[in-house]
Amino acid sequence: MAKLIAKKGYDWKYSVVGGVTRVNIETGEDIAHLNELDQKLWTVLSCPVKGLEFDEKTLQLMDIDGDGKIRVNEMIAASEWLKKVLKSMDYLLDGKNHIDFNEIKSDTDEGKQVIEAANLILSKLEKTGQGGISLADVNEYMAIFEEKCKSEYTADATETFTPPYGDQSDAAEKAVNALRQKMDDFYMRCKLAQFDEDATAALDVQVEKIAAISDGNLSENIAEIAEYPLSRPNRDGILNITTGINPAWQSAMADLRALVLDSELGGKETLSEDEWTAILEKINKYTAWKDEGEKAMNEAIAAQLATHAAAIEPVEKLLRLCRDFFKLIHNYVVFKDFYNRNDKDQAVFQAGKLYIDQRCCELCVKVSDMGKQAAMAGTSGIYLIYCTCTSKAKGETMEIAAALTNGDVDSLYEGKNALFYDRNGLDWDATVTKIIDNPISIRQAFWSPYRKFGKWISDKITKSASEKESKQFEEMTAKADNSTTELATNMAKANNQMNAAESGAKKATPFDIAKFAGIFAAIGMAIGFIGQALVKLTAGITQHWYNLPLMILAIVVVISGPSMLLAWLKLRKRNLGPVLNANGWAINSKIRINTAFGATLTSIAKYPKLVMKDPFADKKTPLWRKIIYWLLVIAAIAFGILYFTHNLPWQKNTSKNVTTTEQVEETAEIEAPAATEDPSENQSSAETE
Numbered sequence: 260m261a262k263l264i265a266k267k268g269y270d271w272k273y274s275v276v277g278g279v280t281r282v283n284i285e286t287g288e289d290i291a292h293l294n295e296l297d298q299k300l301w302t303v304l305s306c307p308v309k310g311l312e313f314d315e316k317t318l319q320l321m322d323i324d325g326d327g328k329i330r331v332n333e334m335i336a337a338s339e340w341l342k343k344v345l346k347s348m349d350y351l352l353d354g355k356n357h358i359d360f361n362e363i364k365s366d367t368d369e370g371k372q373v374i375e376a377a378n379l380i381l382s383k384l385e386k387t388g389q390g391g392i393s394l395a396d397v398n399e400y401m402a403i404f405e406e407k408c409k410s411e412y413t414a415d416a417t418e419t420f421t422p423p424y425g426d427q428s429d430a431a432e433k434a435v436n437a438l439r440q441k442m443d444d445f446y447m448r449c450k451l452a453q454f455d456e457d458a459t460a461a462l463d464v465q466v467e468k469i470a471a472i473s474d475g476n477l478s479e480n481i482a483e484i485a486e487y488p489l490s491r492p493n494r495d496g497i498l499n500i501t502t503g504i505n506p507a508w509q510s511a512m513a514d515l516r517a518l519v520l521d522s523e524l525g526g527k528e529t530l531s532e533d534e535w536t537a538i539l540e541k542i543n544k545y546t547a548w549k550d551e552g553e554k555a556m557n558e559a560i561a562a563q564l565a566t567h568a569a570a571i572e573p574v575e576k577l578l579r580l581c582r583d584f585f586k587l588i589h590n591y592v593v594f595k596d597f598y599n600r601n602d603k604d605q606a607v608f609q610a611g612k613l614y615i616d617q618r619c620c621e622l623c624v625k626v627s628d629m630g631k632q633a634a635m636a637g638t639s640g641i642y643l644i645y646c647t648c649t650s651k652a653k654g655e656t657m658e659i660a661a662a663l664t665n666g667d668v669d670s671l672y673e674g675k676n677a678l679f680y681d682r683n684g685l686d687w688d689a690t691v692t693k694i695i696d697n698p699i700s701i702r703q704a705f706w707s708p709y710r711k712f713g714k715w716i717s718d719k720i721t722k723s724a725s726e727k728e729s730k731q732f733e734e735m736t737a738k739a740d741n742s743t744t745e746l747a748t749n750m751a752k753a754n755n756q757m758n759a760a761e762s763g764a765k766k767a768t769p770f771d772i773a774k775f776a777g778i779f780a781a782i783g784m785a786i787g788f789i790g791q792a793l794v795k796l797t798a799g800i801t802q803h804w805y806n807l808p809l810m811i812l813a814i815v816v817v818i819s820g821p822s823m824l825l826a827w828l829k830l831r832k833r834n835l836g837p838v839l840n841a842n843g844w845a846i847n848s849k850i851r852i853n854t855a856f857g858a859t860l861t862s863i864a865k866y867p868k869l870v871m872k873d874p875f876a877d878k879k880t881p882l883w884r885k886i887i888y889w890l891l892v893i894a895a896i897a898f899g900i901l902y903f904t905h906n907l908p909w910q911k912n913t914s915k916n917v918t919t920t921e922q923v924e925e926t927a928e929i930e931a932p933a934a935t936e937d938p939s940e941n942q943s944s945a946e947t948e
Contacts, residue, residue, distance in 0.1 A: 321337050438508065625842070643661070
């Protein structure tokens with residue numbers, strides 16, 4: 260009798276996702292038993308803290324050793340800590356960013372720490388008695404505390420330094436910096452005028468420049484006018500701040516006068532270089548004090564915030580894990596968000612969408628290391644488009660890798676521009692920098708050899724035509740330059756050859772035909788073999804009507820078969836793992852992208868069926884004419900097949916007549932010896948008688 264063996268450990272549930280068997284994490288009990296899950300069954304062994312579409316602060320709180328990676332042991336540690344704080348692990352399934360106190364264990368040290376930190380925050384915010392706390396309460400408390408630290412530090416720092424222009428010092432600093440370069444340029448021009456008086460006119464604005472723009476609206480050329488000197492240079496090196504100022508800089512000069520010069524100059528209308536240097540020294544000291552003070556303030560505030568954050572960290576950690584931990588599990592253990600295929604629950608590594616060539620690539624990954632990508636991404640079997648994305652709004656640049664899993668690749672090339680939308684909907688200008696060519700579909704692989712061959716022929720023809728054109732042009736110019744010399748040289752060579760031929764005519768070796776007989780025989784045999792092969796091939800094709808389409812099919816299979824087979828093998832092994840590994844992930848299982856799933860990752864433009872008239876469309880052939888053309892083509896093909904297979908009516912009669920004649924001749928040849936008597940035999944018999 261067979262014994263029933265009891266299963267040890269937790270009863271895990273499994274599912275097949277992406278062609279790979281994975282563990283299901285669906286309940287609070289599943290999360291509570293993460294420490295019992297065999298590490299070999301985890302999809303990910305570690306993921307980076309930075310560069311993901313996930314709250315970085317949550318990952319930093321989970322990163323125990325601070326190495327910038329979230330490993331399996333840190334995921335388990337977070338699960339174990341939550342078990343000591345929450346009464347029910349099912350609370351994590353909804354992803355709430357707030358929690359009621361009755362959901363927290365009050366009989367554990369971890370639970371008590373959370374409750375104490377929560378009460379501290381709520382008391383400072385004067386929100387006691389609300390029965391719970393939210394992540395918004397924590398953020399509000401930290402913002403108030405940070406602002407308080409800044410104000411206290413600024414008050415202490417102001418006592419040790421007096422700003423040069425009082426409350427208007429920041430505005431004065433901005434006004435001085437706006438004209439700093441133009442003022443320095445003016446005084447340098449004055450020094451050059453002192454050095455060489457004749458150079459004064461050259462140092463001033465050129466009349467030709469003004470004349471070039473005077474015909475149009477000068478207000479539209481303000482940017483060019485701003486490039487002219489601030490004022491006309493002089494040998495005295497004195498700037499009149501009221502008159503003679505470049506129109507493009509008059510507004511900036513008015514601000515500088517109101518904020519700085521009126522108080523510094525005491526009503527003077529001129530400004531020397533020494534006076535300007537003294538003003539710059541004041542502003543520079545103020546700027547240095549602000550920079551040093553801001554740096555010291557940031558360091559002091561960061562230290563105070565770190566100390567204070569440590570006191571409230573338990574409640575912040577709980578609230579962030581309640582909101583994010585279940586989502587992180589789906590992107591760590593199972594990759595459920597990736598295979599769900601909806602915009603709401605995208606994977607944490609999906610950076611956004613790339614629109615290019617009437618397609619939308621939804622699998623886009625930020626690239627942290629192009630060197631590793633180049634070494635590893637090719638093994639993924641995915642057609643990858645690497646782009647440099649630039650955002651003018653954010654003033655940032657980033658690299659992405661977009662997976663193309665549907666459509667054709669004819670119009671894709673390095674340098675092509677596209678548009679990328681991040682997860683927040685912000686648009687980025689994208690430029691293709693690199694393409695890793697891999698099969699996209701069996702259909703694309705079928706046509707790939709023909710397209711490559713056509714491109715090769717086109718490139719060869721273009722290159723050859725360009726080379727021939729260049730060579731021909733060079734030869735023509737060379738011949739035109741040296742025509743007289745070449746003619747004389749050719750005539751001399753001709754005379755020498757004629758003289759040599761006449762003197763050596765008697766010594767010329769006669770043509771030896773035997774010497775070339777072997778060559779002629781070899782050429783004749785080769786031509787004969789080629790002809791026989793063509794005759795046999797034609798006979799084989801024309802023997803039966805179906806041989807021609809079979810031969811065409813065989814040629815297609817020979818050309819496209821290897822490409823389709825290779826594509827089929829690669830599509831079966833298409834795996835996102837190497838791309839993520841190059842970004843710092845430690846992928847423990849295959850992340851397959853089969854053909855059906857890949858088709859959902861790249862959407863192609865689809866137009867509705869509309870009846871519209873294009874005024875610039877090519878003239879269409881009438882339907883009746885198309886029918887006649889096709890009937891003629893079909894008739895010609897049918898005639899050719901019947902002709903080569905000898906199935907035409909007159910060919911059948913001819914073949915019968917030929918067969919009858921041949922049979923009569925063969926019968927005559929067989930009966931002829933019996934009917935004919937040998938005269939020598941008759942003569943010998945007569946002599947015997």
